[in-house]
């Protein structure tokens with residue numbers, strides 16, 4: 001068992017569907033299997049170019065997801081209007097560039113403070129909490145707190161890609177600890193590029209992380225071993241990270 005919540009991002013189930021313009025595989029079916037396997041929530045990124053998840057997917061998921069629905073989106077008026085209509089359990093604001101292969105770098109909350117604050121306020125006035133996907137930097141954490149974010153998601157991409165991950169692991173650990181110190185009411189999540197190997201050290205080192213958003217590695221595993229097995233394998237890796245952390249703390 002793991003006390004850290006796993007939100008499975010099912011975007012790449014839709015990527016496979018969009019590759020052929022079929023109706024299958026359906027991310028809605030995948031989400032149900034993830035929940036059965038023990039995921040605490042489902043995450044989708046509705047990109048402005050609609051390259052994988054479609055409006056219909058989010059609409060149907062809102063009706064079928066029984067656990068928790070996290071909608072990742074860009075900070076635009078159109079996306080805020082969409083979220084206000086759908087009412088996900090959480091909105092995560094992410095930076096978005098049309099030409100990128102996947103989300104590159106965190107949201108610059110320091111540089112876009114007004115636009116982010118406006119989106120956070122519009123969503124909050126409808127009772128929808130907002131998380132901000134940021135690089136593990138104190139200045140971005142301070143800015144996230146100042147715009148009223150209910151949570152931050154630390155970008156783990158640099159950790160996942162690092163030749164020597166220890167330095168990046170330390171950055172993440174320090175950022176998570178800093179966030180809990182300066183804003184104890186703001187939840188700390190993490191995600192991007194995580195897989196069943198690198199998640200173990202992450203959770204072992206950063207006990208403040210309460211939630212993970214994981215997509216590509218789980219969907220990739222699911223292609224070979226099935227969605228439920230892939231989620232269970234990831235949950236087992238998370239439990240191993242927590243076990244190492246608890247062991248380290250009790251020494």
Ligand code: PXP
Nearest residue numbers: 103133191192193213214215216
């Ligand atoms: N968290 C955020 C904010 C993301 O944008 C993504 C990618 O859509 C993920 C987590 C999941 O990343 P990955 O697919 O590499 O697990």
